[in-house]
Amino acid sequence: MIAQHLPILPILLPMLAALVLLGLRLDDARQRLVSIAATALLVALACMLLQLAGSDEIRHYALGNWQAPFGIALTLDRLAALMVLLTAVLALGCVTFACAGEDAQGSHFHGLFQLQLMGLNGAFLTGDLFNLFVFFEILLLASYALLMHGGGKARVAAGLHYVVLNLIGSALFLVALGVLYGATGTLNMLDMGQRMAALDGDRAALATTGALLLVVVFSLKAAALPLYFWLPRTYAAAPAPVAALFAIMTKVGVYALLRVESLIFAGTPASAPVQTWLWVAGLATLALATLGALGARDLRMLVAYLVLVSVGALLAAVGMGQRASDAALLYYLVHSTLVAAALFLIAELVDRQRGQAGTRLVCGRRLNQQRLLGGLFMVAAIGMVGLPPLSGALGKLWLLQAAGSEQGLWLWALLLLATLAALIALSRAGSVLFWASHKGKPGNQRVRAGQLIGVLWLLAGLPLLTLFAGPISGYAEATAAQLALSEVVSTPPTTGAGVRP
Amino acid sequence: MEALFAGVVGTLTACGLFLMLRGRTFPVIVGLTLLSYAVNLFLFSMGGLNTHAAPVIGESLSPSDPLPQALVLTAIVIGFAMTAFVVILAIRARSELGNDHVDGKQGDEEPPR
Numbered sequence: 346m347i348a349q350h351l352p353i354l355p356i357l358l359p360m361l362a363a364l365v366l367l368g369l370r371l372d373d374a375r376q377r378l379v380s381i382a383a384t385a386l387l388v389a390l391a392c393m394l395l396q397l398a399g400s401d402e403i404r405h406y407a408l409g410n411w412q413a414p415f416g417i418a419l420t421l422d423r424l425a426a427l428m429v430l431l432t433a434v435l436a437l438g439c440v441t442f443a444c445a446g447e448d449a450q451g452s453h454f455h456g457l458f459q460l461q462l463m464g465l466n467g468a469f470l471t472g473d474l475f476n477l478f479v480f481f482e483i484l485l486l487a488s489y490a491l492l493m494h495g496g497g498k499a500r501v502a503a504g505l506h507y508v509v510l511n512l513i514g515s516a517l518f519l520v521a522l523g524v525l526y527g528a529t530g531t532l533n534m535l536d537m538g539q540r541m542a543a544l545d546g547d548r549a550a551l552a553t554t555g556a557l558l559l560v561v562v563f564s565l566k567a568a569a570l571p572l573y574f575w576l577p578r579t580y581a582a583a584p585a586p587v588a589a590l591f592a593i594m595t596k597v598g599v600y601a602l603l604r605v606e607s608l609i610f611a612g613t614p615a616s617a618p619v620q621t622w623l624w625v626a627g628l629a630t631l632a633l634a635t636l637g638a639l640g641a642r643d644l645r646m647l648v649a650y651l652v653l654v655s656v657g658a659l660l661a662a663v664g665m666g667q668r669a670s671d672a673a674l675l676y677y678l679v680h681s682t683l684v685a686a687a688l689f690l691i692a693e694l695v696d697r698q699r700g701q702a703g704t705r706l707v708c709g710r711r712l713n714q715q716r717l718l719g720g721l722f723m724v725a726a727i728g729m730v731g732l733p734p735l736s737g738a739l740g741k742l743w744l745l746q747a748a749g750s751e752q753g754l755w756l757w758a759l760l761l762l763a764t765l766a767a768l769i770a771l772s773r774a775g776s777v778l779f780w781a782s783h784k785g786k787p788g789n790q791r792v793r794a795g796q797l798i799g800v801l802w803l804l805a806g807l808p809l810l811t812l813f814a815g816p817i818s819g820y821a822e823a824t825a826a827q828l829a830l831s832e833v834v835s836t837p838p839t840t841g842a843g844v845r846p
Numbered sequence: 847m848e849a850l851f852a853g854v855v856g857t858l859t860a861c862g863l864f865l866m867l868r869g870r871t872f873p874v875i876v877g878l879t880l881l882s883y884a885v886n887l888f889l890f891s892m893g894g895l896n897t898h899a900a901p902v903i904g905e906s907l908s909p910s911d912p913l914p915q916a917l918v919l920t921a922i923v924i925g926f927a928m929t930a931f932v933v934i935l936a937i938r939a940r941s942e943l944g945n946d947h948v949d950g951k952q953g954d955e956e957p958p959r
Contacts, residue, residue: 475917482924489931493938501935501942502950505871508932509948512878513866515928519885519921523892526914 351397352406352421352470354390355429358383359463366456377444380455384437387462391430398426399820401827405472414536420472422831423824424675428469428600431679434806435593435686436462442690442799443586450495450584457494461487461590468597474525474532477601478518481566485511488594491587492579503582510565510575518562524555525609534608535831542612553615559605560619567598568656569626570633577637580649585693588645589686589803592652596682599659603671606663607828624664624752628759631657635763638770644695644704647774648688651729654763655681661756662744670747671825676818677740680810684728684737687803690796691721695778697790706777713787719779721800726771728807731764736810743818847895851887858884871936871946878932882925889918 362383366376397404398421406419440458448454464484471477489511492504526532528551529540541552565572576595580588602623610616634653641647655677662674692704695718702709712718724735731737741760748756810817858880865877893911901912936946943950 475920479920479924482928486927486931489935493935496942498942498950501939505935505939505948505950508928508935509866509874509878512928512932513881515924516878516881516885519889522917523885523889523914526917527892527894532913 348397350406351390351394352404352419353408355387355394355433355466355470356419356463358387358390359459359466363456363459363463366459367453373449376455377448380440380458381437381444383459384433384440384462387433387466388430388437391426391433394421394426395430397421398423399823401823403827403831414531414533417476418472418533419470420535421470423820423827424600424603425469427675427679427820427824428596429466431596431682432462432465432469432593435682435803436590438686438690438799438803439586439589440799441802442589442693442796445793445795445799447495447584447586447693451493454491454494457487457490458586458590460484461491465593465597469600472534474534474537475522476532478515478522481518481597482515484594484597485515488587488591491590492583494584494587497582499582500584503578506575507579514562514565517558517565521555521558521562524551524558528552528555534604538608538611541609549613553613556605556609556613556615557619559609560602560622563598563601563605564623564626564660565598566595567602567660568595568630568653569598569623569660570629570657571626573630573634573653573656576653577641577646577649580652580689581643581645585690586799588649588689592682592685592689595652595656596659596678599656599663599674599678602660602663603674603828606666607831611831620664620666622664623660627657627660627662627664628755629657630654630660631759631763635759635766639766641770642706644692644706644774644778645689647706647770648685648692648729651688651767651770652681652685654767655685658741658744658760658763662747665748665752667747667749668822668825668829670744671828672818672821673740673743673747675821675824676736676810676814677744679817680728680736680740680807683803683806683810684725687721687725687800688729690800690803691718691725694718694792694796694800695722698788699778699782700788702782704778706774708777708784709782710785711783711787712779713790714792715779715787717792717797719775721804722775722779724804724807726775728804730767730771732768734811735807736814737807739811739814847897851891851895855884855888855891858887869947869949871939871948874948875929875932875936879929882921882929886918886921886925889921890914 365379404421408417461484464480464487467480468477471480489508493500528548529537531537544552568576580591583591610619631654634650634657638647638650641650659674659678662670696704698712699709728735728737731741745757862877862881862884865873868874893914896910899908899910900906901910903909940946
């Protein structure tokens with residue numbers, strides 16, 4: 346009974362939690378309790394989903410029992426389960442961190458946080474293109490409000506750009522949906538993929554245009570080269586737990602690109618050019634973000650550019666479009682999300698103890714807990730750069746191995762240079778923050794228990810990813826195989842003849 | 847009818863795009879609104895344009911597609927909420943940054959940190 350309804354629970358649970366948090370006027374302590382409990386429950390749920398998806402059967406959940414392709418369907422496969430689990434694990438770390446005081450700086454932090462989780466889980470689980478739009482809007486609306494949490498000039502200025510850009514993105518998304526629906530007569534992604542392959546003539550051109558527009562929209566979310574300029578300022582301005590949660594937002598774009606490529610583009614002539622574009626855009630993002638990281642004068646900005654570096658690598662891997670590269674991409678995606686989130690949280694802790702200097706990379710006040718923060722920073726930096734023994738090295742190695750001989754030439758050069766640059770930038774940042782800062786007396790701010798637990802929870806993912814690299818890479822490979830399979834078979838549960846306009 | 851409809855959608859989009867490229871928040875918001883109008887109209891037409899075709903089987907000879915109407919309703923509601931939000935945000939930006947420029951600065955002034 347419960348197993349049957351499991352795919353919808355990751356959406357319902359945060360929704361109910363958000364309703365409780367926003368509707369009832371709970372005091373701070375109770376809000377924190379509800380929020381942490383709901384997120385912890387989400388982690389447990391996501392583990393069950395992962396187990397369920399491990400059986401290699403793609404489950405469809407027909408909402409309201411309207412059979413696909415007519416009704417709205419949720420689809421649970423290995424990829425969706427992995428992304429939901431990643432979101433839940435990330436969210437638990439962020440919410441624990443926020444409960445140490447950050448949440449009380451504005452109103453409704455926890456309610457909005459749960460709404461954002463609902464949008465994220467929905468976007469990962471849905472099998473319907475319009476529903477994907479709706480969940481995108483839910484997660485964006487929550488993210489707009491979370492970005493402004495606590496207020497301040499920098500946040501409002503960055504927020505305005507972020508909101509306007511994403512509204513334009515949403516408008517484009519709707520246009521793409523309209524074109525695709527007009528040409529194929531369906532919104533179910535599996536069904537659409539099949540019909541795309543069967544189209545010819547004008548309709549095929551129209552449908553390809555629509556699908557290409559979708560690629561543009563998702564590239565905006567994923568922050569690919571011409572569309573990434575909003576990211577560094579926004580992420581640097583966001584409150585720490587929110588910035589940490591935003592680490593998954595770019596990955597939503599990567600996820601959507603992967604889905605669109607495997608479901609909608611597979612078997613159409615546009616498939617190869619799209620992959621080439623993503624490959625080039627990914628590499629260009631990688632290169633420019635590396636320069637940005639070297640030029641950053643603020644730790645938060647540096648981390649934001651490093652997020653972009655990882656996005657560039659991921660997009661390039663999407664562009665490679667082979668089974669091996671897909672598997673490597675998934676492993677690196679999990680790793681880079683966790684480590685970027687941990688670095689954003691550490692940046693906040695450093696900021697607290699440096700007084701006026703904040704996270705700017707200048708000489709400042711000595712940190713009160715220099716050893717603790719320095720240690721955390723070093724572990725996170727090793728993970729971010731991708732040095733052995735942590736999982737970053739494995740992820741990057743796997744990506745490099747997955748590249749073919751011709752592609753390898755570019756990827757090896759750029760990714761290894763980016764790694765070197767990240768190493769230089771992070772060592773410089775670390776030495777300024779922890780060694781060259783000795784002005785005046787240290788303050789008396791200390792890291793709170795909740796904050797430390799949050800950071801450690803996220804950082805614990807790195808050794809775990811390394812220790813259990815075998816089973817995890819096995820799962821990633823099976824996921825890639827499932828994606829490749831869905832390109833070939835892609836049969837929705839009931840293939841009725843949809844109403845064609 | 848198709849040509850007129852396409853012309854209207856195109857004009858709205860063009861005006862919206864022009865306004866969105868302006869430097870002050872108010873024209874940008876108006877531009878966004880125009881763009882969302884254009885998108886809603888466009889969505890509305892995605893099931894094909896026809897008259898005297900109720901989206902109910904049996905009421906008319908060739909019923910029109912009811913799905914775009916449901917979709918456009920959702921899009922309108924979401925667009926409305928977003929517009930309200932961005933208006934409030936622009937007012938907030940005006941009061942916090944001291945001007946209504948989209949970058950939060952006038953002319954060559956340094957952006958606020």
